[in-house]
Amino acid sequence: MEWNSAEKRVKELQDLLNKYNYEYHVLDKPSVTDAEYDQLLRELIKLEEEYPSLKSADSPSQRVGGAVLDSFEKVQHRTSMLSLGNAFNEEDLRDFDRKVRQAVGEEFSYVCELKIDGLAVSLRYENGLLAQGATRGDGTIGEDITKNLKTIRSIPLKISEPLSIEVRGEAFMPKGSFGALNKVKEEKGEEPFANPRNAAAGSLRQLDPKIAASRNLDIFLYAIADVGDTEIESHSEGLDRLEELGFKTNKERKRCENIEEVIQYVEEWTTRRPDLSYDIDGIVIKVDSLDQQEELGTTAKSPRWAIAYKFPAEEVVTVLRDIELSVGRTGVVTPTAILDPVRVAGTTVQRASLHNEDLIREKDIKIGDHVVIKKAGDIIPEVVNVLEDRRTGEEQEFLMPSHCPECESELVRLEGEVALRCINPKCPAQIREGLIHFVSRNAMNIDGLGEKVISQLFREKLIVDVADLYKLKKEQLLELERMGEKSVDNLLEAIEKSKQNSLEKLLFGLGIRHVGAKAAKTLAQQFNTIDKLAKATKEELTAINEIGDKMADAVVAYFENEEVQELLIELKQVGVNLEYKGPKLVAVDEIDSYFAGKTVVLTGKMEQLGRNEAKEKIEASGGKVTGSVSKKTDLVIAGEDAGSKLTKAQQLEIEVWDEAKLLEELNR
Template identity: 65%
Template sequence: MATDESSIKQQINRLTDELNGYAHDYYVLDDPKISDAEYDQLLRELRELEDNYPQFKRADSPTERVGGEPLEQFQKVRHERPMLSLSNAFDAGELRDFDRRVREGLGDSPEYVCEMKIDGLAVTLKYEDGVFVQGATRGDGDVGEDITANLKTIRSIPLKLAAPVTIEVRGEAFMPKRSFHDLNKRREANGEQVFANPRNAAAGSLRQLDPKIAAKRHLDMFAYAIAATENTAIQSHEEAINYVSELGFKTNEEIRRFDNIEDVIVFCESWVEKRADLPYEIDGVVIKVNNLSEQDKLGYTAKSPRWATSFKFPAEEVITTLTDIELSVGRTGVITPTAILEPVSVAGTTVSRASLHNEDLIREQDVKIGDKVTIKKAGDIIPKVVNVLTGQRSGEERDFYMPEHCPECGAETVRLDGEVALRCVNPACPAQIREGLIHFASRDAMNIDGLGERVVTQLFEHNLVRSVADLYRLEKAELIALERMGDKSASNLLEAIETTKSNSLDKLLFGLGIRYVGSKAARTLAERFETIDRLMEAGTEELEAVDEIGEKMASAIAAYFQQESVRELIEELRQEGVNMTYTGPTSNQAQEADSALTGKTVVITGTLQTYSRKDAKAAAEALGASVTSSVTGSTDILIAGEKAGSKRDKAEELGIEIWDEETFRAETANN
C-alpha cells in the first residue's frame, strides 16, 4: 500500500471512480462488469483507506451508500418550483377530453410522450457542479422534507454526475417487487407487521430517521423530469430524459412518443394487462406534451399542469363479507357510515374498511350487515362498496339505521334542507373538535410535524386542548407526561408548532376548516384580502366578486366570521403570535410599485458579507422575487458575492443583470 499522502489520495480517487463506474453498470445499465465478491473487496479497500485518511474522502464515495448516523428529525425544504400532482383520466373518453383541451390551448395538434406511472414516492434531487447536495420529498407540493441521507443509499441515484453541471432532477423512488417480497419475508420471520404494498414500503423506508435502515431496503429510482437546469438547448421532454440519462441517471425504458391521442389510448390500454410482467409496480401511464415551449404555453392550474395527465388503470374488484357498519363524526358534524369488512386483498393492499357515504346510498344499494359485497378501490385509492350480492343472502342479515343521536356526544342529529348528510350540530361535540384539530395540523393546512391523529387524541383526552389556539399554549412538562412522548419528541413538537406561527394566511384559512373553503380557495382569498381583518370585514357581495368564489362559498365565509366564537378564536391566535397576513408568492400592490425585484427571477451566488445564503434568499423573496439555484435564460438578476465563479460567467454570457452585495443591500433597505 502506498505510504505518501499524495499516492493515497490518488488511490482513493481511483477506487472511488472505479466503484462508481461498476455501480452504474450494475444498477443503472443492468450490465455488471465484475462479480459481487470483487466489488466488495474493492469497497473494503476503499473504506479502510478512508478510515485512515478521512481528509481525502470524496462526497461521491460509494461508502456513503451504507447510511450514516441516525437523524434527530427531517428538516423542511421549500421547493423553488412546486411539485404538482397530475390530473387523472380513467378511460379513453377522458383521454380524448384531455387531448381536446390541449389542442384548444395550443391551436394545434401536439406530440405526446407516454411513460410508466411508477407506484412510489416522488423526490427531487439537487446537484451543484455535478455533486449531489440535497434530496427532498414532495410534501405538500410547496414544502417537503430533506431526506438526502436516505436517498444516498439508493445506488441508482448518482452521487456525482458525468458532467459538472448544476441541475435539479425529479424522479420516483420505489421498491422493486423482488425487494418488497424479500423485505416482507424478513419482517414476517421476525414477527413484524408486513407492508401492504411496495409504495408504502418505499415511503416508509425513505422516512426512516436512520439511513442504515433505508440502505437495507434496496430501493431504486427512475428520473422523469428536470426542474431546473443551465442547459438551454433542451427543447422537449424526450430530450430532457436523454440528457439526464447521459448524466448518469436511471430512466425508464418504457417511454414512447406519439403524434395523436388514439395511439396514446392504444398504448395506455395495452399496459392494463402487461403491467404484471414488470419488475416494479405501476398504477397507470403518464401522458405529457413533448414540446417544452408548448408546455409553457398551456401552463398550470392551481394543482396540476394542463400539459400532462395520468391514465389510471381500472380498479380491481373483489368479493368479501360486510360484518358491521361503524359511524364516525367529522369536523363539520357529518355522521359517516363505514363498512367493516372481512379483510381482503385489493390491488395489492389489504382492505378491511370501505366507504358507504350516507344513508341514502345504503338504502339505494339495499346494504345489510352480513351481506356478501363487491368492493373496489376508486382510482386505486379509496375502497368503496359497489354491489351487494343479494342472491347469496342466508336470511340472517340485519338492516342498518342511522342514529337519532350523535354517537360521540349524544346530541340529537338533524338533516339540513337540501342535504343527504346526517349531522350533529352541537358545536361542543368532542369528535368535531378533535377532527378540527387534526385538520388544522394537517400537511396542506398548518403542517405541524408530529401532531397526527394519535397525539391529538391524547391531548384531547388529557384535556390539554379544546381549540386550535390551545396548541400554542402547550408546555413541555404536559407533553412529556403523555404516553410515548419523550423529552426530544416533546421539544420537536413544540418547535414545529412554534414554526407555524409564521405561516402565510392561506395556510391558516384552510386550517380553520371554513365550510366549502379548500386549499385553493384559501390562497385565492388570502391573495385578494391580504389580512384576516380585511377578510372578516368583507360582506357576501364583495366575496362573490372574487374569482372562483361562488355564492354558496361566499355565504359560508361571511357566516363563519360573523360568529362571536370565531372572532374570539382569531384574537386568541393573534395574541399567541400567529401570523394573520398573506406572505405567499404574490406581493401586494404597494410592494410591486416600490421593489425592483418584484416578479423577477433571481439567483444568488458567491460569498456575501452581511447575509447568510438563507437570509439573502428570504430578503429577496420578501421583495417579490423568485429565487432559483441555476442561471438560465429566464433569470433576470444575479446577486453576486465574492468568488461568484461560473454562475457569474454564465450571467455575463447571457447578458443578465448583475448586482453586487451593496446594490442588493440598498434595495432591501429602501423597502
Template identity: 70%
Template sequence: MDEQQAKERIDKLRDLLDEYGHHYYVLDAPKVSDAEYDQLMQELIRLENEYPQFQSENSPTVRVGGEPLDRFVKVQHRRPMLSLGNAFNAQDLRDFDRRAREGATGPISYTAELKIDGLAVSLTYENGQFVRGATRGDGQTGEDITVNLKTVGSIPLRLKEAVDLEVRGEVFMPHHSFEQLNKVKEENEEPPFANPRNAAAGSLRQLDPKIAGRRNLDIFCYAIAEDQEIGLTSHAKALGYMKELGLKVNPDHKYCNNIEEVIEYVESWLEKRHDLPYEIDGIVIKVDELDEQQTLGYTAKSPRWAIAYKFPAEEVITTLRDIKLTVGRTGAITPTAYLDPVQVAGTTVQRASLHNEDLIREKDTRIGDQVVIKKAGDIIPEVVRVLDDLRTGDEEEFTMPTHCPECESELVRLEGEVILRCVNPKCPAQVREGLIHFVSRTAMNIDGLGEKVIQQLFSHELIQDVSDLYKLKREDLLELERMGEKSVSNLLEAIEASKDNPLDRLLFGLGIRFVGSKAARLLAETFGTMEKLQEATMEDLVAIHEVGEKMADSITSYFSQPEAEELIGELRQLGLNMTYEIATPEASEAEQIFAEQTVVLTGKLEKWTRTEMKEKVEALGGKVTGSVSTKTDLLIAGEDAGSKLEKAEELGVEVWDEARFELEVK
C-alpha cells in the first residue's frame, strides 16, 4: 500500500467509523456488530501508526483516551452558562408564565425538556470539527476537558456541516453504567459513587482520559449558544438543527402552546421518569420564540425566559436502630445503618450505606437518630442527613473500633484511603468472604455453593482456602445439616465441572484487588495462560490499554507472594484449567442467540442480578437498553414489571420471564 492508498483507506475508515458510531451512540440503532466495528478500529489504529503524517485530532481513534494531563486549563465561554430559576409546583409555573407574557411583545409558546441530572458542558466546533469542550464552572469560565469529552461516544468529533458554533449539553452516566462502575468498586472494596451525577462529574474531571473512556458516559445537547446569529427563530428549531448536524438531542422534548400543556407534560413525567435508563431531576421550560427570549432578557443570575421545574425529592424519614460493621474480602471495614423498615422509590429499605468513618463523623450520625433516607440514583439506599433537631437525648454516639470485629487485629488506614482495613491475611471474615466471592455466579459459578453453604463448610473447618473446595469428601458433607445424598452428589458434580471454567473466571475468583470480571477477561485474552500472566512485569501489564499502574502493581504484588504461588500450584495439580481459549467463529455464531437483538430488562429477578443478566445477554450477542421502544426485540420481565411490560405488550414486543431466559441460555 503506497502513501496515497493509505490516506484514502484512512479517510474511508474514519467516515465509516463515524457513521457506525453515530448509529450506535446517537440513534441507538447499530448498523454493524461490535466485532466488525472493533476490527475496523484496529485497522485504523494500525494505519495511523504506520502513517503518522495522516493522524488527526478528531479521528475516531482518539476516543480510547490520550496521555494523562498535569492539570485542567481554564477556558472562557462565548456566552455565559447561567443557572435557571426553580419552580416546585403548578402555581410556580403559572406565575412564571404570567411574568413571561407580561414582558413579551407578542404571543409566546414553550418547549419543555427533561432536565438531565448530569454535568453541564459546552462543546465548541470550528469548521465542523470538535476543537474544545469545557465544564460550566462558574458560568463565565470553565475547565478545558476536551480530551475526556472526546472519549464520549455520542459526542461527534465532526459535524455533518462545516459550521462554527458552541453547543451546550449535559453529560450523564446511564443507570447500567453506574451499576457496573459501583459493582467494580464493590469488588475492589472501594467507596462507591453516591449517585450517577457524581460519577459523571468525577469521570470527566479525571486527569487520565483513559479512565473517563471506560466510564461509558453519554450526552444530550440542549442549546446553541449563538442560535439567532445562525438564522434560527425558535428553540424547537434549534433542537432539530442540532439533530441534523449529528448531535444527540433528547427525543422526549415537547412543544407546548401554553403553560397548561406544559403542566400536563410535567405531571406525565412524575411517574414515567422511573422507567428512563438515566436520571432526571425535573423539567426545563423555555420560551420557544428566540426573539422573545432576547426581549425578556436576564436577571443577574438566570434568564427570564426559562425555568426549571424540580421534582419533589423521594426522601423519607425513619429511625436508625443500629450501626453494624462488616469485614470484606480485602479487609475493608464497612459501616451499615440498620433502620426501621420504610418504603423508598417503590421498595422496602431496612439497611443503608454509611460509607465510612469520616462521613459518620461529618454527619454526626448516632444510633436512635431520625434520619432522611433516599436511593442514590433510585438504586442504592443511603443516609442523606440526620434530623438532629428531633433528638431526645437518648441517642448514642457511634465510635469506630480500633480492632477488627472478627479477629481483633488492629485496624489501619492506608495512605490515600478513607476506609479502615484489617490487614491480617488470616482474618476469618476475609477468608470466608474470599471463598464466597470465588464460588459466586460471576466468578467460578459453582451451583449449590451459596453463602450459607460456604459459611457452614467454613464453620465446620472443612475449608480454609479455595483449594479445599476441590478436596471435599462425600462422607464429610453427608454429616452436615440439610445435606442429603442427592444434594451432595449435585454439589460435588458442580465443583468438578468448575475445573473446566475458562481462565478469566479463575482469575476473577482469586480476588486480586482492582481486577474485576472485565479486567480478568482482558488479562486472560492477552496472556493466554496463568503461567504467562504470573511472569508478566509491570511494563507488560501497563502496556495493555485498560490496565493502569494501580492495577498492574496489585497484580504483580499478588503473584510475588509465596502463598499465591503455592495456591495456584495446588489448583493446577487439582486439575483446574489454567488457559484461555478464544472461541472459534463458528462456535461464537452458534452461541449468539441474541445476535442483533435489542433487549430490555425490567422487574424483580430471583436468580440473577440485573448486571449478571445484562452481561449474559451481551455475551450472547445482544444489546441491552433501558427503555422499551419500536426498536426493542425482546423484554425480559421479572415480578412487578410495571409500565415497561405494558408498553412492550402495546408494541407487540416478545416477552420472556426469568424461567424462559434460563432455559434459552443453558
C-alpha cells in the first residue's frame, strides 16, 4: 500500500474504532462485535508498524481504553489499569513467547486464567474495610460505583486482615441470573439485555443500588494493584494471597511451565467454555514472576508480560436488505449495510460497516445478497463475503452517488484516498457531526449534549457553529421536545462550566485535521494561548518533537481560514477560556532534581510520608516509582520493617536511602 493510501486508511480506521469504543465503553450499546473490532484494530496496528509516522498518540492502538460517565464521581486510579494485547491463534501465542524469552531468558513460567466477559473494577481497602470501588474507565480515571459494588455478595466488605490494599477484578452476571433478568424484562414488555456483559455493566451503572442488588452479580478477583511491602514475588502468589484475605478468585487458573502447556490449556477451554456458568471470551496469559514482569515492562497501552487470547470468531448468514450512507465531520461518505436482524453469540446484529466503495466492489456485494457476518463477543460486525450460489437474479448492484446525500454537493475522491468526500464546508452533516465532536467526552465534555440533543438544536436552527452553544437561552430550550426545566438548568450549567476548560480541550474539540487529543495537549503546552498558536509558522510547529509536516500544515491552514478567525472572536466574546491551564511541558533532562529519569522502589513503612505522597513527590521530580526491585532499579527507599525488596536491593548493590534522606532530597 502506498503512503498516501495508508494515511487515508489509518485515519479511517482511527475514526471508526473511536466511534465503536464510545458505543461500547460509554453507552453500553455496542453496534458491532469484538471480532470485527479486533480485526480493524489489527489492521490499524499493522499499518502503523509499516508507517510509524502515521501513529499518533491518540490512535485507538494507543488507547488504554474508553471514557468516563458523569453519572458518578470520577476516581483517579493510583495504578493504571492497562488493557491487554491480543492473540488470535497459535502463531500469535508463540510470537509472544518468543519475545518473552528474548527479554528474560528461558527460566520463567506462565499463569493462565479464564478471561471473564464482564466489567473490570478496582477495589480499595483501608485498614481492612472496603473504602471505594471504581470502574476501569479509560484506565487512568474511572467512576465511583462503591454502593453498587457493595451489593455483590462475593465482595468482602471487610477482609481478614487490617490492610490498606487495592485489588482488581472482573464483575459479571452469571448465565442463570442473566436468563432470569431477561425473562422479567420481557414479561414487563421491556427490551431484554443483549448479553450478560451488557447486563452487568448496566447494573453497576445504575444510580439506585437497589437495582444492582436485584441483579445477582458476581466477581472474580485477578490481581493486587501494588504488592507494596508484601513478600509476594509472583502473580500466582498474589492470587493465593487474595484468597487468604477472603476474596473470590477463579479456580480454573493454571501455572504453565512453557508455551506448549499454555496452548494445551487454550485448546481445552475453547472446547469446555459452554459448560461454564458464566461467559468467557478468551484466555489471559501472564508471566508469573513479578521481577520478570518489571523487567519486561509495558508499552503505552499494554503490559509486555501478558496477552489475551481471543476465541475464534463466529460467523452467521443473513440477508443484506439495503445500503445507507452517512456523512462524517470530515466529509467522508460511509456506506453501511442494513441487514435482516440476526442473533450471534447473544447479540442482535442489524447493521454492518462496508467502509468504502472499493470494498463493496472487491467483495461484489449487492442489495438482496445472502452475506456472511463475522462476529465474536460483543463488538464489530462486518460483511465477510457473499454467498453467490444463493443469488436469484433479483439482487441489485449498489452505486455510490455522485453528489452528497446531505447537501447535494458533488463528491470527490482526493488523491491517495479510497473514500468519497464532500468538500462543502457548509454541508449540514459535517457541521452537525463537528458539533457532536465538540461536546464529546475528550473535547469540551458538555454533559447532556448528546447526539440527539445536538441534532435537535441543529434541526431547529438554534445552533450553526460551536459558539452558538454558549448563546442558548433557557426559554429556547424549554420549547424543545423532552426538555424539562431541571434538565435545561443542568444543561446550561454544564455549558457554562465548559467555558473554563483548559485550551487543549477546545483545540481537540475544534476538529483540526490530524490533531488528536494528545497533539492538542502538546500544542497547548507549547504555545499556552490560542492567539500564539494561531500565529505559529510551520517551522515553529515542526520544531516540536511530536508535530510532523502534515499536522503543521493542517494547523497553519486552519487558523488562516477567515471563518475560523471569526469563530475565535465569537468564542472570546462568550467567555470561553482560550489559555492552557495545566503544567508546562518540561523534558526530564530539564528537571533539576536527583530523581529525574531514575527508577525508584519504595519499601517498608514511612513515618512522615505516606506511600502515595512519597510516590507523587518523586514522580513530580521526574522519577518513576515501580513496585519491585530489578536490575533496572536505580534507588530503593527503605522505611521501617523493610523486607525482601531491601534484601534484593542489597544483593544487586542498588543504592538504598532511608526516609530521612528522601525528605532531605525532596526539600532541597
